[in-house]
Amino acid sequence: MGQAFCVLAGCSAGTVSAVIEFYGVTKVYPNQVTALRDIDFQVGRGEFVFVVGPSGAGKSTLVKLIYREELPTRGRLLVAGRDVTALRPGQVPYLRRSIGVVFQDFRLLPNKTVFENVAFAMRVVEASPREIARRVPQVLEMVGLADRARAYPDELSGGEQQRVGLARAIANSPSVLLADEPTGNLDPHTGLEILRLLLDVNRMGTTVIMATHARHLVNVARRRVVELDAGRLVRDELRGGYGHEA
Amino acid sequence: MKLRTWGYLLRETAHGIRTGRLMALASVSTVAVSLLVLGLFLALVLNLGRMMAQVESEVQIRAFLVDARQAAGGGRGGSGMWGTPGTGPSQAGQGGATRPAGTSGGQGSAAGAAGPSGAQEGAAVPAAPDVARLEEQIRNLEGVTTVRFVSKQEALERMRQSFGERAAILEAVDDINPLPDSFEVQVARPEQVAPVAEAIAAMPGVAKVDYKRDTVDKLFRLTAVLRGLGVVVAVLLVLGSTVVISNAIRLTVFARRREVAIMKLVGATDWFIRWPFVLEGLALGVGGAALAVGALAGAYWWAAGVAARTLPFLVLVEPEEVVRLTWAPLLGLGALVGSLGSGISLRRFLHV
Numbered sequence: 001m002g003q004a005f006c007v008l009a010g011c012s013a014g015t016v017s018a019v020i021e022f023y024g025v026t027k028v029y030p031n032q033v034t035a036l037r038d039i040d041f042q043v044g045r046g047e048f049v050f051v052v053g054p055s056g057a058g059k060s061t062l063v064k065l066i067y068r069e070e071l072p073t074r075g076r077l078l079v080a081g082r083d084v085t086a087l088r089p090g091q092v093p094y095l096r097r098s099i100g101v102v103f104q105d106f107r108l109l110p111n112k113t114v115f116e117n118v119a120f121a122m123r124v125v126e127a128s129p130r131e132i133a134r135r136v137p138q139v140l141e142m143v144g145l146a147d148r149a150r151a152y153p154d155e156l157s158g159g160e161q162q163r164v165g166l167a168r169a170i171a172n173s174p175s176v177l178l179a180d181e182p183t184g185n186l187d188p189h190t191g192l193e194i195l196r197l198l199l200d201v202n203r204m205g206t207t208v209i210m211a212t213h214a215r216h217l218v219n220v221a222r223r224r225v226v227e228l229d230a231g232r233l234v235r236d237e238l239r240g241g242y243g244h245e246a
Numbered sequence: 247m248k249l250r251t252w253g254y255l256l257r258e259t260a261h262g263i264r265t266g267r268l269m270a271l272a273s274v275s276t277v278a279v280s281l282l283v284l285g286l287f288l289a290l291v292l293n294l295g296r297m298m299a300q301v302e303s304e305v306q307i308r309a310f311l312v313d314a315r316q317a318a319g320g321g322r323g324g325s326g327m328w329g330t331p332g333t334g335p336s337q338a339g340q341g342g343a344t345r346p347a348g349t350s351g352g353q354g355s356a357a358g359a360a361g362p363s364g365a366q367e368g369a370a371v372p373a374a375p376d377v378a379r380l381e382e383q384i385r386n387l388e389g390v391t392t393v394r395f396v397s398k399q400e401a402l403e404r405m406r407q408s409f410g411e412r413a414a415i416l417e418a419v420d421d422i423n424p425l426p427d428s429f430e431v432q433v434a435r436p437e438q439v440a441p442v443a444e445a446i447a448a449m450p451g452v453a454k455v456d457y458k459r460d461t462v463d464k465l466f467r468l469t470a471v472l473r474g475l476g477v478v479v480a481v482l483l484v485l486g487s488t489v490v491i492s493n494a495i496r497l498t499v500f501a502r503r504r505e506v507a508i509m510k511l512v513g514a515t516d517w518f519i520r521w522p523f524v525l526e527g528l529a530l531g532v533g534g535a536a537l538a539v540g541a542l543a544g545a546y547w548w549a550a551g552v553a554a555r556t557l558p559f560l561v562l563v564e565p566e567e568v569v570r571l572t573w574a575p576l577l578g579l580g581a582l583v584g585s586l587g588s589g590i591s592l593r594r595f596l597h598v
């Protein structure tokens with residue numbers, strides 16, 4: 001929708017159409033913990049954004065708000081131009097089809113093969129068998145696991161499992177990819193592999209938001225960094241490092 | 247949803263039943279036993295209904311006459327009793343036997359004034375003239391179609407025939423035949439039975455009038471009790487089945503929580519996620535109901551066979567009829583129990 005708008009209105013090179021927009025968003029959990037306070041920031045289509053900050057700063061909460069696992073307590077949050085707080089319950093699945101999510105703990109189905117794990121995500125959104133047969137090998141190829149399609153998750157290394165998780169997240173061609181500490185369970189070298197894949201995905205046009213503690217990855221990538229501290233947005237740098245003190 | 251989606255959902259349902267096969271087995275058998283009990287109640291009520299209809303359709307009245315021998319034994323006093331309408335044969339007999347001859351003479355003359363012919367001829371040949379007169383009176387009643395006199399000898403002969411091989415025990419009573427004379431009266435329509443019976447009962451010389459209303463009333467009360475009991479039992483069994491099915495579904499939901507989480511994450515619709523569980527509940531409920539219908543058919547067929555051999559005069563509802571009338575309600579109830587059970591579990595444990 002945003003792209004169409006830009007084609008018609010002729011957006012200048014500097015202004016990218018926003019795909020995620022936080023306007024004064026506050027999140028208070030039922031236990032009265034305020035996880036996010038008055039957050040304002042926008043992410044343009046095709047951007048790559050790191051979300052950093054100490055433990056408990058609100059990174060995971062921010063990610064959950066975007067795929068509507070949680071609802072903002074106050075403020076407006078638009079994803080692809082749609083106000084997530086105004087979505088009817090029946091519309092939520094369709095919002096989520098435009099968003100892929102990767103977790104620290106991979107969340108694979110242990111009784112399904114690599115191929116089936118990826119195919120599962122397509123099948124449950126009613127993709128055709130033909131589409132599945134075409135797309136699954138394609139994304140497995142992308143993450144370098146074409147030859148492990150028949151393996152079960154417990155036969156894979158952590159890095160390989162996360163690559164399956166990534167393949168599954170992008171199988172339905174979402175316009176936004178969210179990654180909540182995708183390298184948290186991996187050694188630095190394997191983490192770097194995952195980052196490279198995320199950058200590949202981003203290069204192909206997908207907006208990527210990655211919450212992370214991995215200082216070296218942020219410093220290597222030199223991308224936009226949004227820093228949270230105790231629920232407040234304290235830094236938003238276009239080509240940032242992990243932290244000022246580093 | 248697309249056709250292939252249904253194929254997928256059905257496969258998932260089958261998979262869910264296989265993974266939780268023990269609970270599935272427990273649910274199916276609970277539903278089957280519950281609905282079988284319910285089905286047997288239904289069969290019983292159907293048969294009672296059939297009996298009542300049959301009894302009600304019999305428009306025959308039997309009017310027993312005061313026993314001539316006992317009346318004659320009591321002398322004029324006994325004949326005098328004929329003037330008192332509505333007294334039973336036992337009363338008449340007692341009256342004739344216990345009252346001293348002297349006192350009963352006065353009563354007899356008083357009654358003789360009311361019915362002179364009865365009193366006079368009762369002294370000579372007690373039964374014969376009354377029969378003709380009564381028959382005439384009865385025939386003139388509104389609605390009566392046929393009147394047939396059954397002598398006490400004929401009544402005993404009938405009893406002998408109905409006893410068949412065991413008729414020998416009747417030889418003892420051969421010469422003191424205790425059965426009274428009677429009339430068999432047919433009326434045109436069932437609703438005429440009661441007024442005609444009352445009118446006959448009021449006639450002098452008639453000791454007792456019998457028709458099937460009492461039986462119908464008793465059957466009706468029994469049916470009402472059974473229906474009430476059936477409803478209570480049905481409610482309890484349905485509740486029990488629902489709980490067991492909801493338990494089975496809860497376990498499947500639990501076994502599938504990872505899949506469900508991922509389905510939600512990648513944007514499966516709520517109903518896509520729910521259907522396999524709902525279908526599983528339905529399958530367990532309907533499967534149990536199908537078993538119940540089968541078992542009911544078998545059990546009833548067997549019981550009807552036994553009854554036909556031992557109680558040949560009972561006309562039971564045919565097994566085919568019982569199955570034809572009960573399969574749909576039982577399967578419907580199974581489906582209801584199944585969807586209710588999964589609905590409860592989905593509300594509580596599947597937050598889509």
Ligand SMILES: Nc1ncnc2c1ncn2[C@@H]1O[C@H](COP(=O)(O)OP(=O)(O)OP(=O)(O)O)[C@@H](O)[C@H]1O
Nearest residue numbers: 029030031033035054055056057058059060061062
């Ligand atoms: N479901 C919840 N209910 C109540 N409080 C929560 C919930 N989730 C998070 N919180 C609280 O909200 C705050 C922010 O949590 P959040 O998980 O967003 O932090 P985080 O930045 O992701 O931390 P970490 O780096 O350790 O993952 C914390 O104080 C946390 O205890």
Ligand SMILES: [Mg+2]
Nearest residue numbers: 059060061180
């Ligand atoms: Mg977190």
